[in-house]
Amino acid sequence: MSMHDDIKTVLVSEEQLKAKVAELGAQISRDYAGKNLVLVSILKGSVVFMADLMRAVSIPCNIDFMVVSSYGGSNTTTSGLVKIIKDLDGDLSGKDVLIVEDILDTGVTLSNLVPMLKMRNPNSVKICTILDKPSRRKANIQPDYEGFQVPDEFVVGYGLD
Template structure:
């Protein structure tokens, strides 16, 4: 039987499963960048909880920056296909180790856009950490260097992921109920 939340939502990954996987990802990132400095770039708004937890799991010297992009129309479960930069980086990344932290790698449009943009700034290295990977939806060929969980084509909410700005505060990753639209 599937686990459900107090709101009756079906839980795909519990907060404990998420915490353990994020801890493992942080350990791997720390090993890969041992002795190096790191700039962690969170993709707002969905990646904020993941970035916060992942940053506490890495042991390398790390700083934060944020970008905001838009590819979904309000109230839609599908990407518009066009990615628009809403908030750019505050600090230069030239010559730095960069880790783009994203909640979900879906079509690949957003991360392909950001990768191209960031590579123009000539970082020392550019890696991607995605909490969720949905390879069946890929339109742009891009892979994350660090993946929390691979999932089928499901619309998920919670742990930063939303539907029309709702559900971001759920501590678990849940399936979007069909009747909630």
């Protein structure tokens, strides 16, 4: 029995993913032209998307990585309190930060992470996600760049964690 036997339906095809990443890269390149862009990948789930997106962005930019964890009373619920496991290597002062996420679900973690990053004096902090589950949103946060909206189902593939 392979993993493919467990997959009920394909929500987004490889061709759709490639086209959307190219579209997002072009839009980000237009929006951040002449700015000091830093793409911040939230590991580990966004690494495949980040690799594809940074190739699709045609303007100079820096990249950095964070590992964050939301922790709460149990392993299955999130309190939204963000614990930084691996912090950024670079300084964000005066830079335009684009958080690169694999999936925006409840939004609780990002709604706490964004203010933490804003305290580091960037020009801006925005969010780019390849998948968005707005039906699961608990926090008042929306992506600035979105690949695909998906239903409230367990999704796999494209490096998602």
